[in-house]
Structures are given as C-alpha cells and as structure tokens.
Amino acid sequence: MNRYPLGFFCDFDGTISERDMIARIMMEFAPDQAAPLIREVMERRMTVREGVERMFGLIPSSRFPEVVSFAQSHTRVREGFAEFVALCERQGWLLAVVSGGFDFFVEPALAPFAGRVEVFCNRIDATGPVLRVVWAHPCDELCQGGCGLCKPAVVRRHRDQVGRVAVIGDGVTDIPVAQLADWVFARDKLLDECRRTGLPHSPFDTFHDIIRAVSGPQPEVRLHD
Ligand SMILES: [Zn+2]
Known part of the structure; x- marks a missing residue:
C-alpha cells in the first residue's frame, strides 16, 4: 500500500535555491x-x-x-518553500529533495526543515589533491546512464511508497525524471521542454504558485483524492 497519496520530487539548484550553485x-x-x-x-x-x-x-x-x-x-531559498514544506506535512505528502548538488550547500540550506524533507544529493571527497565527487545515488539498470545523481532511479525506488508523482524542477537534468511524473511544475529550460514535448505541467515562479495549484477548495491540478 502507498504510504503517501502524493510524492513531490523536487530539484534544488535553481528550483529551491534561486541560482545554480x-x-x-x-x-x-x-x-x-x-x-x-x-x-x-x-x-x-x-x-x-x-x-x-x-x-x-x-x-x-x-x-x-x-x-x-x-x-x-550565496544560497537563497525561493519564496514560499517553508509554506510548501508545511503544506506537504499537513497533507501527508512526501517531499523529497533530489539534487545533483552537494551536501555541503544543500543540507545547510535545508537545515530549518530537517526531518520534514528527504534529501538525496552528492558528496565531495576532499582528501586527495583535488576535489573528487562521490555519487551516492547512481543510475539503475533502467537508466541510459551518465546522470551522476540519477533522479529517475530515486523516483523508481519510491514508486511503491507513493500514489501520484509530481516533479518540480528547472533544468535539463530534470527532463528524464519529469518523463516519469504524473505532473510537472517547471521553470526555465524544463518549462521549454514540457511545452515542446507536451508533458502535463504548470509553470511556476515561487512555491506559492505550486501551493495555489494543488491546494484549496478548487485546485487547478488535482493530484490527490
Ligand atoms: Zn540515470
């Protein structure tokens, strides 16, 4: 049985944070x-x-x-994110932050929400002469590979825990995971791609836009019963 009627899989860089770190x-x-x-x-x-x-x-x-x-x-969190975390918590929706970024900037930015969001990101090994990336969530056998952090694999691993899947993102690295979603909230390059390929989506600028789209008496996007 699904533990969550709805799961949001949300990018960090350029999505929760305002700029690509x-x-x-x-x-x-x-x-x-x-x-x-x-x-x-x-x-x-x-x-x-x-x-x-x-x-x-x-x-x-x-x-x-x-x-x-x-x-x-230099990390600034996009407007409405705290309210969005609270909404997901109230509704019993999963909120997973799935970032191709790194623990050293993702985790401090999300520290105020610790325990309320799941975080998937990469690490840096600084013990050698130059920085080395540690990919903690590599591609699975269903992915074509090359992701670094494999967002589709993270969604697939959660598939039996969530009813509907919503993806929130902005960039080219969100395209493969957006193709697995029931609904996409998109900005920037991901928005262009959704429009071009006809993926079901809503544009957003702040998290208040997403809150308005999915909640209230007459939600624009009905992703839950
Ligand atoms: Zn992959």
Missing part, C-alpha cells in the same frame, strides 16, 4: 577552465556526470573550506 562555484574558483565544460553539459554534449567530475577536479582540495563558505553564503 555548481555553476556559481565554478565561475568563482575555476572560471576559465570550467566555462567550456558548463557549456558542453548545458548543450547535452557531455554527460552531467563527466562534466561535474571534471569541473570539481579543477579545484585543489586545499580550497574546499573556501568553496563551502562561498556556497553557504
């Missing part, structure tokens, strides 16, 4: 060498996994404390 870190710590890699990944000519590994490999481990404090001081 991996790109910001790279533009701060290794701008010249990282810029072409960022472009390759954005244009889907290089896998996220390879791109992110190569980018962090540009940064010496001795600078990791600086990277951590830079990321933490």
Whole structure:
C-alpha cells in the first residue's frame, strides 16, 4: 500500500535555491577552465556526470573550506518553500529533495526543515589533491546512464511508497525524471521542454504558485483524492 497519496520530487539548484550553485562555484574558483565544460553539459554534449567530475577536479582540495563558505553564503531559498514544506506535512505528502548538488550547500540550506524533507544529493571527497565527487545515488539498470545523481532511479525506488508523482524542477537534468511524473511544475529550460514535448505541467515562479495549484477548495491540478 502507498504510504503517501502524493510524492513531490523536487530539484534544488535553481528550483529551491534561486541560482545554480555548481555553476556559481565554478565561475568563482575555476572560471576559465570550467566555462567550456558548463557549456558542453548545458548543450547535452557531455554527460552531467563527466562534466561535474571534471569541473570539481579543477579545484585543489586545499580550497574546499573556501568553496563551502562561498556556497553557504550565496544560497537563497525561493519564496514560499517553508509554506510548501508545511503544506506537504499537513497533507501527508512526501517531499523529497533530489539534487545533483552537494551536501555541503544543500543540507545547510535545508537545515530549518530537517526531518520534514528527504534529501538525496552528492558528496565531495576532499582528501586527495583535488576535489573528487562521490555519487551516492547512481543510475539503475533502467537508466541510459551518465546522470551522476540519477533522479529517475530515486523516483523508481519510491514508486511503491507513493500514489501520484509530481516533479518540480528547472533544468535539463530534470527532463528524464519529469518523463516519469504524473505532473510537472517547471521553470526555465524544463518549462521549454514540457511545452515542446507536451508533458502535463504548470509553470511556476515561487512555491506559492505550486501551493495555489494543488491546494484549496478548487485546485487547478488535482493530484490527490
Ligand atoms: Zn540515470
């Protein structure tokens, strides 16, 4: 039996946080060498996994404390997120944050909601000469591979715990997981993709938009009974 009638699988970078932290870190710590890699990944000519590994490999481990404090001081949570967490809790909906980002900036930003959201993200190993990415949630056999953190695999692992699946995101890395969703809340590049391919979706700007869409007496999107 489903433990949750509805599960939200929500991206972090550019979705809960207002801007993409991996790109910001790279533009701060290794701008010249990282810029072409960022472009390759954005244009889907290089896998996220390879791109992110190569980018962090540009940064010496001795600078990791600086990277951590830079990321933490530059993370701003999008408006309405606290209210959205409260809504999910009240309704008994699963809220899982599924991020291709890293524990050192995702977890501090979500600390006020600890125990109320599930968090899936990557880690950094700073014990070698340069930063090394630790992929804690790799691709499963149903994925074509190359994700780094495999969002579709995380959703598939939860499939028997949730009734409906809603995905919230903004970027190209959210496209494969959006294809598994009953409904998508999208901004930016993911919104373009939803429009182009006809995935069932609503655009959003803040989490208040999502709250309005799924709750109240006449929800625009009825994802639960
Ligand atoms: Zn994958």
